[in-house]
Amino acid sequence: MGLDRIDRRILALLQDDGRMTNVDLAERVGLTAPPCLRRVRSLEQAGVIRGYHAECDAASLGYPITVFAMVSLRSQAEHDLATFERHVAEIPEVRECHMLNGEIDFILKIVAADLESFQRILTTHLTAAPNVASVKSSLTIRTAKSSPGVPIEAGAE
Incomplete structure (x- = not known):
């Protein structure tokens, strides 16, 4: 378009x-x-505008912990990738799931009420999932920038 x-x-x-x-x-x-x-x-x-939503403050709603989890799978066959994507789509605390190229197959943005809750998500839903070889996680200390959407140049045609 x-x-x-x-x-x-x-x-x-x-x-x-x-x-x-x-x-x-x-x-x-x-x-x-x-x-x-x-x-x-x-x-x-045309699908350029995909929807409208409210941007909610995670901490105010009981999710002060944000973790990025890097997931490696044993197999990268399309069926196995799709199976993993369907699996994480069912975990409400997983807010984003991006497939990557390179050593890590997926990066997930996960919110949690506390570290114990994150550990439960990690051990119950991620490391125990079929085809998962490893999960490496990093806890967010602070967020310096969070801009939803994409940059739009008004003058470009």
Whole structure:
């Protein structure tokens, strides 16, 4: 899908504030409300906008611990990779799962209520999972930057 300057501006604004009203959005991009809404709907239908969500504070909701786990599998056959992906999709505390190239097959972002809870996730769900060769984990000390979405250049076409 070809994106013009207005589409990119719409995306940047919605990425910063997904609750912005269509009227406010239209005003900020220099359109009237109906064509702005058509553009947003078109971006949604094309899959450029995949959804809207609230960004919640994990610690406030009882998950002050964030851990990154690097998982190596015994086999990298497509079936085994897909099986692992389905397995971690069922673990609510696993918030992100990315397949990597190199020595590590997957990196997981995991939230936990405390270290004991993380250990339980690790031993019950990860190291015990079929085909898992090893799991190396790193506890997050602090987060210096967390920017959801992607950088959008408004001038690019």
